[in-house]
Amino acid sequence: xxxLGRAALVVCFGLALYAVGAGFWGAHTRRRRLAxxxxxxxxxxxxxxAVAAGVLLVALITSDFSFTYVSAFTSRELPLTYKIxxxxxxxxxxxxxxxxxxxxYGAAAVLLDRKAGRELIAWVVPVxxxxxxxxxxLVVFVASPFATHAAPADxxxxxxxxxxxxxxxxxxxxYLGYVGLTVPFAFAMGALLSGRTDERWIVATRxxxxxAWMFLGIGQLLGAKWAYEEVGWGGYYxxxxxxxxxxxxxxxxxxxxxxxxxxxxxGMLKVWNMLLxxxxxxxxxxGTFLTRSGVLSSIHSxxxxxIGPWFLGFICFVVAGSLALLFRRLPLLRSKTKxxxxxSREATFLYNxxxxxxxxxTILWGVTFPILSEAVRGESVTVGRPYYDFFLRxxxxxxxxxxxxxxxxxxxxxxxxxxxxxxxxxxxxxxxAGGGLVAAGAGSSLPGLIAYTFAAFVTATIVxxxxxxxxxxxxxxxxxxxRAFASLVARNRRRYGGYVVHAAIVLLAIGVAGSSxxxxxxxxxxxxxxxxxxxxxxxxxxxxxxxxxxxAVETRATIDVYRGGDRxxxxxxxxxxxxVEQQISNEVAIRSDWLTxxxxxxxxxxxxxxxxxxxxxxxxxxVNLIWLAGVVFLLGSVVTLWPDAREERRLAVRYGRLAPEx
Amino acid sequence: MxxxxxxxxxxxxxxxxxxxxxxxxxxxxxxxxxxVEPGRAERERLALEEERDRALAALKELEFDHRTGKVSDDDxxxxxxxxxxxxxxxxxxxxxxxxxxxxxxxEG
Numbered sequence: 001x002x003x004l005g006r007a008a009l010v011v012c013f014g015l016a017l018y019a020v021g022a023g024f025w026g027a028h029t030r031r032r033r034l035a036x037x038x039x040x041x042x043x044x045x046x047x048x049x050a051v052a053a054g055v056l057l058v059a060l061i062t063s064d065f066s067f068t069y070v071s072a073f074t075s076r077e078l079p080l081t082y083k084i085x086x087x088x089x090x091x092x093x094x095x096x097x098x099x100x101x102x103x104x105y106g107a108a109a110v111l112l113d114r115k116a117g118r119e120l121i122a123w124v125v126p127v128x129x130x131x132x133x134x135x136x137x138l139v140v141f142v143a144s145p146f147a148t149h150a151a152p153a154d155x156x157x158x159x160x161x162x163x164x165x166x167x168x169x170x171x172x173x174x175y176l177g178y179v180g181l182t183v184p185f186a187f188a189m190g191a192l193l194s195g196r197t198d199e200r201w202i203v204a205t206r207x208x209x210x211x212a213w214m215f216l217g218i219g220q221l222l223g224a225k226w227a228y229e230e231v232g233w234g235g236y237y238x239x240x241x242x243x244x245x246x247x248x249x250x251x252x253x254x255x256x257x258x259x260x261x262x263x264x265x266x267g268m269l270k271v272w273n274m275l276l277x278x279x280x281x282x283x284x285x286x287g288t289f290l291t292r293s294g295v296l297s298s299i300h301s302x303x304x305x306x307i308g309p310w311f312l313g314f315i316c317f318v319v320a321g322s323l324a325l326l327f328r329r330l331p332l333l334r335s336k337t338k339x340x341x342x343x344s345r346e347a348t349f350l351y352n353x354x355x356x357x358x359x360x361x362t363i364l365w366g367v368t369f370p371i372l373s374e375a376v377r378g379e380s381v382t383v384g385r386p387y388y389d390f391f392l393r394x395x396x397x398x399x400x401x402x403x404x405x406x407x408x409x410x411x412x413x414x415x416x417x418x419x420x421x422x423x424x425x426x427x428x429x430x431x432x433a434g435g436g437l438v439a440a441g442a443g444s445s446l447p448g449l450i451a452y453t454f455a456a457f458v459t460a461t462i463v464x465x466x467x468x469x470x471x472x473x474x475x476x477x478x479x480x481x482x483r484a485f486a487s488l489v490a491r492n493r494r495r496y497g498g499y500v501v502h503a504a505i506v507l508l509a510i511g512v513a514g515s516s517x518x519x520x521x522x523x524x525x526x527x528x529x530x531x532x533x534x535x536x537x538x539x540x541x542x543x544x545x546x547x548x549x550x551x552a553v554e555t556r557a558t559i560d561v562y563r564g565g566d567r568x569x570x571x572x573x574x575x576x577x578x579x580v581e582q583q584i585s586n587e588v589a590i591r592s593d594w595l596t597x598x599x600x601x602x603x604x605x606x607x608x609x610x611x612x613x614x615x616x617x618x619x620x621x622x623v624n625l626i627w628l629a630g631v632v633f634l635l636g637s638v639v640t641l642w643p644d645a646r647e648e649r650r651l652a653v654r655y656g657r658l659a660p661e662x
Numbered sequence: 663m664x665x666x667x668x669x670x671x672x673x674x675x676x677x678x679x680x681x682x683x684x685x686x687x688x689x690x691x692x693x694x695x696x697x698v699e700p701g702r703a704e705r706e707r708l709a710l711e712e713e714r715d716r717a718l719a720a721l722k723e724l725e726f727d728h729r730t731g732k733v734s735d736d737d738x739x740x741x742x743x744x745x746x747x748x749x750x751x752x753x754x755x756x757x758x759x760x761x762x763x764x765x766x767x768x769e770g
Contacts, residue, residue, distance in 0.1 A: 003665055007672025011679050018683060036686040044679040051675060198708055265716060410733045411720060412741055418734035468730035476729070654711050 002067060005055035005146040012048035012099065013140050015041040016133035023126030027119070027194070035122040039110050042125055045132055046103035053100045056093060056145050060086050066151040069093060075157035075580045077551040082163050088171045089162050091292050091307070092145035097172065098288065099135040101179040105208070106132060109183045113204040117655060120200055124190035131182050134314050142307055157551070157581035166226035173219030174246055178284040180212025181249060184256075185281035185322075188274055192325045197270065197332045202260055203651055207641055209260075213253040214637035220246050221630040232586030234521065234601050234618040236626065239388040241367045245287030248360050248367075252280035255356040261494075262346045265411060270333040271326070272353070278322045279357075283364070285315050290367070341413035348406040352399060359395040363388065393447050397454060400509055403502050404430075404458035407465055426464060430457030448517030455506045455513075462499050462506075469496070493639055500636030507629035511597070514622025521618045527611065534617045537600055538562040539571075541613060553577040554587070557604055557613055561591060573602040573615070597624040707756065714752035721745045 019041040026034030056069065060083045065071040073086040073093070087093045106128035110121055139145060161167075184205040191201035223243065228236040237243060256276040262269045289311035326333075339347060366383040373381045408422045433456030434449065443449055466485070469492075474484040489496040524532045526541040533539075543558040556574035560567055571589035578585070591600040599620040606614040724741055727733040733741070 001664060001668040001671075003668035004671050004675075007669065008675055011672070011676050015679055015683065033686040033689075037683050040685060041679075041683045044682045048675060048679060196705075198705070199712055265720060267712070267716060408732060410727055410737060410741070411723065412744075413737070415734060415737050418732075418737045421734065422732050465730075468732070469726075472726065472729040650715070654708070654715065 001055055002059075002146040002148050005052045006140075006144065008048045008052040008055065009096075009136060009140050009144070009146070012045045012052065012103070013133065013136035015045040015048060016103075016129050016136050019045065019129030020126045020133055023122070023129055027122035027126065030119075032118070035118075035125065038125045038129070039121070042103065042110060042128060042132070043107040045136070046100070046107040049096070049100040049103045049136075052139075052145075053087070053096055056096060057084065057087060060084065063155070064151070065153075065155050066148050067145075068147040068149050069145045071149070071152055071155040073155070073158050075155040075551070077580060078155075078158055078163075079550060081168060082158050085162070085168045085171075086158050088175070089158050090145075092139065092143045092147075094171070094175075094292060095135060095139050095143055095307070096145050097175055098179060099132065099139060101172075101175050102128075102135060102182055103132050105179055105183055106186070109186070109204075109208060113187075117196070117200055120187070120190050120194055120196055120204070122190075123193040124186045127186040127189045127193070128182065131186070134310075138307055138310060142310060154580065157578065160552075160576065160578050160581055160583045160585045161230055164226055164230045166222050166230070170219055170222040170226055173215045173222060177212050177214075177216025177219055177246070178249065178287055180208060180215060181253060181277075181281045181284045183208040183212070184277050188277040189322060189325065192274070192322075192329045195329065195332060197329065199264065200655060202263065202273070203655075206260075207643075209253060209257060210637065210641050213250065213257060214634070214641070216246060216250045216253065217633055217637070218630060220250065221627070221633070225627060225630075228623075229588060229590065230585070232588045232603055234519075234588075234603065234616070234620070236515075236623070239366070239385055241370075242287075242291050244363050244367050244388075245283075245290040248363055249280045249283040249287060251356050251360040251363075252276055252283055255353045255360070256280060258349045258356075259353050262349050266337050266346055268335045268337055268339070268346065269350075270335055271330065274326050274333065276353075276357075278319070278326070279360075282315060282319050282322075283360075285311065285318060289315065343409065343416075343419065344413050345406060345409050345411045348402055348409055352402050352406065355395045355399045355402070359391060359399070362391040362395070366391075396509075397447070397450055400451065400454045400458060400505070403505060404454065404461040407499065407502075408461055426457050426460035429460035430454065433457075442518070445513075445517035448513045451509050451513035451517075455510050458502065458506050462503050465499055466496070489639065493642055493644055497636050497638075497640030497642075500639055501633055502636075504629045504633035504636055507625045507632060511622050511625035511629060514597070514625070515620040518621050519618060521616065523605070523614065523616045525608070525612050525614050532615060532617060534600075535619055536563055537617070537619070539602070539615070539617060541615070544607070544611065544613070549576075551578060551580060553579070555604075555607060556587070557615075559589070559602060559615075561600065569600075571600075571602050573604040575604055575607065592624055594624060597622040597628075599623050710752050710756045714749060714756060717745055717749035717752055721749060 019038045022034050022041065023038035025031070026036075026038055056067070058064075059067045059070050060074055061080065063070065063074060063076055063083070069090055069092050070086075073089045074083050078086070088097050106125075109128070110125055114121060184201075187201040187205045191197050220243070223246070224236040227238070227243075253276075256273060259269050259276060260273050263273050289308065292307060292311075339350070341347065366387055369383055370381050373379055404426060405423075408426070409419065430453050434453035437443070437449055437452050442452065466488075469488045470481060470485045473479065473488045474481060477484065477487070479487065520535055522532060522534045526532060528541055528543065531538055531540040538561075540560045540562070541557060542560055545556055545558070547554050547556075554574060554576050556572040559571045559573065561569040561571055569591045571591055573589035574587045576585045576587050586603060586605075589602045593599070599618075601618040601620055603616040603618075604613055605616050608614070721742070724733060724738065724745060728735075728738040
């Protein structure tokens with residue numbers, strides 16, 4: 001039923017255009033019914049996009065190869081779960097998913113955030129409508145997922161890299177993150193358009209921003225895990241442009257989440273916060289452009305298409321339009337208060353913001369320079385790992401240190417005496433940890449040693465914050481320790497949830513430093529019965545087998561792993577041959593040691609005709625802390641996101657008179 | 663046959679969308695009240711309430727940081743006075759504003 005899909009998209013496009021026109025006119029002329037009608041159009045656009053997505057999903061599941069999209073990205077033998085995930089396996093389906101998530105977010109935001117005030121929402125709707133109109137225009141006129149042709153006997157199948165459980169979650173989570181940043185952008189623009197630049201837009205978008213940031217973070221970690229297990233080169237992040245495309249808006253959103261606290265607490269940085277929201281949203285569009293335009297080659301860029309110029313035009317429109325609006329409203333955004341001291345919490349947030357934005361912009365330059373070079377000089381250049389590693393160390397290590405300093409410094413100003421007392425124990429702990437690591441032989445990598453020392457310092461500050469807070473709560477309310485701890489977190493969810501997220505970043509830093517600065521790698525050609533020694537592991541190649549799976553021929557080697565004379569594991573690295581897709585994939589074998597966080601990583605680089613195999617063995621110390629960081633990050637984000645009834649009541653009183661009747 | 667059914671379903675979707683979008687206009691004309699822009703007094707009240715909440719939250723945080731030992735006694739003494747004054751100023755200004763609004767509403 002491609003006609004139903006097309007009709008649903010045309011209806012969605014019409015509704016989005018109506019939300020723009022009626023929304024702007026209704027807000028401008030203060031016509032309530034017109035503004036409400038525009039809100040309804042946004043909700044109806046979501047339902048239409050859902051119908052279109054449903055039609056495509058049914059076609060994918062039933063292998064209706066008369067849909068060009070279905071035949072291009074699935075085959076009869078493809079397992080059902082991958083038929084479903086093929087919805088975002090190609091450009092047209094991805095754009096449809098973008099539209100579905102966008103209209104879903106838009107409808108939910110305008111329905112749930114009415115407390116922000118009717119006249120603010122009235123201006124938010126047309127901004128969301130503009131973005132929805134752009135994406136629905138793309139799927140109606142430029143890259144339709146409902147194009148049809150004479151049905152072939154079988155489809156071309158799904159890119160084998162996408163046939164992974166991580167790919168079932170990674171792209172939708174990234175989209176939830178990318179698209180989620182539209183909500184704070186729309187509220188920020190709504191505030192500027194309406195001239196109501198008080199804190200309502202921040203209050204209304206706090207959770208949306210946090211949720212989008214959380215999805216982007218988890219999506220990236222799942223992407224890293226996918227790269228680690230599926231791409232099979234032994235690493236998890238290669239500074240690939242498409243990986244960077246997701247990292248940049250996350251960094252900008254991280255900066256915003258910190259600086260917005262300064263606006264809430266001190267009424268400062270109003271212009272800066274607007275700029276960060278514009279930057280984060282523009283980078284999320286840029287990320288989608290990089291992934292979907294085919295402008296660069298990347299292991300993640302699975303499609304090439306004609307949407308590039310449209311995207312570039314829209315990004316220019318968004319940046320120019322929002323900056324012009326911000327410039328026009330500058331007088332409304334002047335702050336009454338100033339930074340009192342360079343040694344204060346707000347100052348550390350400012351330093352943190354400068355470092356995050358600097359890191360974000362250097363990555364942006366690394367991504368765009370090759371594209372610009374090719375466009376201007378016709379020369380293809382590559383910005384490689386050393387460039388990114390240099391800036392990650394230059395900005396990332398001070399950021400890690402600031403994560404420990406910030407929470408210990410008081411708002412407004414702090415005396416040196418007070419700082420000396422507060423910093424004593426964490427500082428001492430960091431120094432002792434650093435000295436201990438040097439003694440243990442970890443001094444071979446200076447960046448690694450600095451990262452570990454800073455991580456120890458930050459860990460100590462986090463533990464100290466929880467311990468002191470619990471003790472204070474216990475003294476105040478006379479509660480037992482577990483209850484005092486629980487009520488401490490429950491009463492200050494954003495602060496203590498934030499500390500849990502900081503703990504996740506510490507784990508991430510330790511994992512990244514350990515696996516990149518202290519890894520070991522060996523390559524060898526082995527015949528059956530021969531062995532390879534890597535650090536304290538001995539690997540013996542025993543056997544090679546081929547089996548037929550549902551849609552692939554699987555070749556697996558059998559490797560016995562010995563340590564200290566004991567056989568501790570049997571591993572099966574190999575390759576998969578996908579006949580329909582005509583692709584061969586590396587299927588790595590990984591043995592994780594959860595006590596030490598270390599991985600033994602085996603790659604079958606080549607199976608030779610004489611039966612020998614070229615193996616690569618890598619030891620990645622502490623790499624599992626990266627995945628553990630994902631779990632802790634999720635926990636901290638959920639604590640921070642959890643609604644606070646007292647806060648809700650306070651805001652309801654503050655904005656009560658502005659809220660509409662429902 | 664399938665094509666016709668798809669087109670009919672598409673048409674129904676369009677009609678349902680138009681009905682849903684037109685719903686606010688289908689209600690009685692009495693419901694057409696304009697979008698109320700907060701007046702100057704209302705905006706000032708909002709700004710003062712934000713100022714008051716900011717000062718009170720800062721006071722609460724300072725008290726807590728002092729209790730946990732993060733803020734020394736000297737720093738506490740030098741900061742608490744300013745914050746209390748800021749909160750009191752915002753509360754007084756809010757009371758004045760409420761009084762003026764009450765007077766205006768009685769006169770009106």
